[in-house]
Amino acid sequence: MATALCPGSFDPVTNGHLDIIERTARHFDHVVVAVIRNPQKSQSLFTLEERQEMLAEVTGHLANVRIDFFTGLLVDYAREQGAHAIVKGLRAVSDFDYELQMAQMNQRLSGIDTFFISTSPQYSFLSSSLVREVARFGGDVSSMVPAVVAARLAGRFDPGQSA
Numbered sequence: 001m002a003t004a005l006c007p008g009s010f011d012p013v014t015n016g017h018l019d020i021i022e023r024t025a026r027h028f029d030h031v032v033v034a035v036i037r038n039p040q041k042s043q044s045l046f047t048l049e050e051r052q053e054m055l056a057e058v059t060g061h062l063a064n065v066r067i068d069f070f071t072g073l074l075v076d077y078a079r080e081q082g083a084h085a086i087v088k089g090l091r092a093v094s095d096f097d098y099e100l101q102m103a104q105m106n107q108r109l110s111g112i113d114t115f116f117i118s119t120s121p122q123y124s125f126l127s128s129s130l131v132r133e134v135a136r137f138g139g140d141v142s143s144m145v146p147a148v149v150a151a152r153l154a155g156r157f158d159p160g161q162s163a
C-alpha cells in the first residue's frame, strides 16, 4: 500500500493545492497532507490548527486523505509515517530550482523520492501569499480558494463578517 506525503504551509489551502491533493489521491493508496509547523513563521495568517481544519473540510470527500502536521526534518517525518514518496506541485520555472534542490537533498538524506505534478494551467499563478494579499485589501478570491476558506479570509480581514 503506497503512501504519499504532500507537505506545505497551506496558509491557507488554495484551489491549486486541492487540485494537487486530489490528483495525488488518484495515484496513491494513502495520502498524508502534512502542514509545516514552523516556529519562525510567526507571521502566518492562520494558526496551525486553523490550517489543518480548513484542509480537513476541503478534503472531506477524499477517503484516502488525512491531515497531519510536522516539525523538523520532512524526511524524518516521512519515515515515521512510512511514506513511500513526497509529492509536490510545480507551478512555474521559478519553483523548479528550489524544489529540485530540496528533492535531491531529501533523496540523499533518506532515499525517499519526490514526485512532481504540474499545476493545472488555471492555477499556475496561484499562491497562498498572493491570495492573502488580495484578500487583505478586499479583493475577490472566491475563484481561487474553496468557499470555506474564502469565508475565513473574509472573517479575518473584515471581522464584521462571520468566518
Ligand code: ADP
Pocket: 007, 008, 009, 010, 011, 014, 015, 016, 017, 020, 087, 088, 089, 090, 091, 095, 118, 119, 120, 123, 124, 125, 126, 127, 128, 129
Ligand atoms: P505556497 O507556495 O502557495 O505558500 P505551500 O508552501 O503551502 O504553498 O506549498 C505546498 C505545495 O503546494 C508545494 O509543492 C507547492 O509547489 C504546491 N502548490 C502551491 N500552490 C500551487 C498551485 N497553484 N498549483 C500547484 N501546486 C501548488
